[in-house]
Amino acid sequence: MEYRTLQGTDLNVSRLCFGTMTFGAQADASAARDMVARSIEAGINFFDTANIYQAGAAETMLGDALKRRRQSVVVATKVWGKMGDAPEQSGLSKKAIVRAIEESLRRLQTDYVDLYYFHQPDYDVPVEESLEAMDALVEQGKVRFPATSNYSSWQVAQMLSLAEKHRYRPVSVAQHMYNLLARGIEQEFLPMAKEMGVSVIAYNPLAAGLLTGKHTRDAVAAGTRFDGNKMYQDRYWHAEDFDAVDQLKQVGQSERRSLLSVALGWMLHHTPIDSIILGASRLEQLDQNIATAGDGPLSSDAVERCNEAWRTLRGPTPQYNR
Numbered sequence: 001m002e003y004r005t006l007q008g009t010d011l012n013v014s015r016l017c018f019g020t021m022t023f024g025a026q027a028d029a030s031a032a033r034d035m036v037a038r039s040i041e042a043g044i045n046f047f048d049t050a051n052i053y054q055a056g057a058a059e060t061m062l063g064d065a066l067k068r069r070r071q072s073v074v075v076a077t078k079v080w081g082k083m084g085d086a087p088e089q090s091g092l093s094k095k096a097i098v099r100a101i102e103e104s105l106r107r108l109q110t111d112y113v114d115l116y117y118f119h120q121p122d123y124d125v126p127v128e129e130s131l132e133a134m135d136a137l138v139e140q141g142k143v144r145f146p147a148t149s150n151y152s153s154w155q156v157a158q159m160l161s162l163a164e165k166h167r168y169r170p171v172s173v174a175q176h177m178y179n180l181l182a183r184g185i186e187q188e189f190l191p192m193a194k195e196m197g198v199s200v201i202a203y204n205p206l207a208a209g210l211l212t213g214k215h216t217r218d219a220v221a222a223g224t225r226f227d228g229n230k231m232y233q234d235r236y237w238h239a240e241d242f243d244a245v246d247q248l249k250q251v252g253q254s255e256r257r258s259l260l261s262v263a264l265g266w267m268l269h270h271t272p273i274d275s276i277i278l279g280a281s282r283l284e285q286l287d288q289n290i291a292t293a294g295d296g297p298l299s300s301d302a303v304e305r306c307n308e309a310w311r312t313l314r315g316p317t318p319q320y321n322r
Helices: 029-041 053-066 094-108 127-139 154-164 187-197 205-212 230-236 239-255 259-268 284-294 300-314
Strands: 002-007 012-014 016-019 046-048 074-079 113-118 144-147 172-175 198-205 274-278
Touching: 002 239, 012 016, 016 029, 016 284, 029 053, 029 113, 029 284, 053 074, 053 094, 094 113, 094 127, 113 127, 113 172, 127 154, 144 154, 154 259, 172 187, 187 198, 187 274, 205 239, 205 259, 239 259, 239 300, 259 274, 259 284, 259 300, 274 284
Parallel strands: 016 046, 016 274, 046 074, 074 113, 113 144, 144 172, 172 198, 198 274
Antiparallel strands: 002 012
């Protein structure tokens, strides 16, 4: 397993991060414990969750699985999602953040988290209020490093500027959707992150499973993320995405690699991403992902063909900037 130190932190994390969105849904408590143990055996020391995942059940399961290993792992969770009907049970107000961290720490059975993500922007709350609340949590030792998820480049730049102005702890890490079918962050976000010293973590590296090759365009497979989930269907279930998948399968055939191997090889060896979040519903699926992640880089020809698939999927619309 390879490791990287996230910029602006002392967190040395595995290139593979285990994501827990399936905990409490496709994976029960027993499966969750087994997958966390297997991840650690494989050298994974980075675990990602969120308070909103199954209304806190994912955090609870992760906390149970890690309670004897907490000091040797890096734990990240998130705040924003609606956890109840009261105003302070969602969003990024000071009251909401303070309440959310206490509840997350209780579920995770820990007294601190290494990374605490603003899960997405809250346009009803001044950014300064959210940053001030987060800074207080850092001072109290409940959060080690602030982070963002699903923020645009200008929003992160604004937060860094405000943190410098008010002497708050700056955000160090940004988490974004990124894979061979969704490369929008390459236009502005990745250059901004490099310039500003922000590490980037990628979620959906397999496009919710579309890049595993197990799906066909004719029907949604039962028990998958696309089964009854409009968000994922809207995100990836389009004819153009399947056309791109067909192109990428051809890349795999020429490289004698599976589509999964092409997707993970590209993410790990041909992008500036520091760590990629891989989830799993079953131990066998996790084992396959970990093993395939070791297949190594793609050839230069394969990388160019991956780029061509993206150019076709993106279409001819020109960028606004130069």
